[in-house]
Amino acid sequence: MYISLINVKLFCKENTLNKLAMNKLGEHDDLEWEKVRSMLRYIFRKTDIEIMICENIEYNAEEKAIILLRFHDSKLGEHLGVNKTIKRIKKTILMEGYEKKR
Secondary structure, three states, X not given: OHHHHHHHHHHHHHOOOOEEEEEOOOOOOOOOHHHHHHHHHHHOOOOOOEEEEEOOOOOOHHXXXXXXXXXXXXXXXXXXXXXXXXXXXXXXXXXXXXXXXX
């Protein structure tokens, strides 16, 4: 986990990304959130990278549209098109009802 988070930090720096959103690790896997949180704080402590932890969040239509645009237009998004972008969002962020209200 530690090496993976170091690599995420390096990727963010190399691509001048200053915001990172991720699921709260440990909810549906064998990781302990307290340890992951400590690693995140240590690894990103001297950076200007803002980390947002997503946990059981429900989004309104405007927020979903913003998330869709940011995923599609980001350097990580790769302009995959709407359907593939939505699949990528679903893998990354829990968005209840998204598939029903495109």
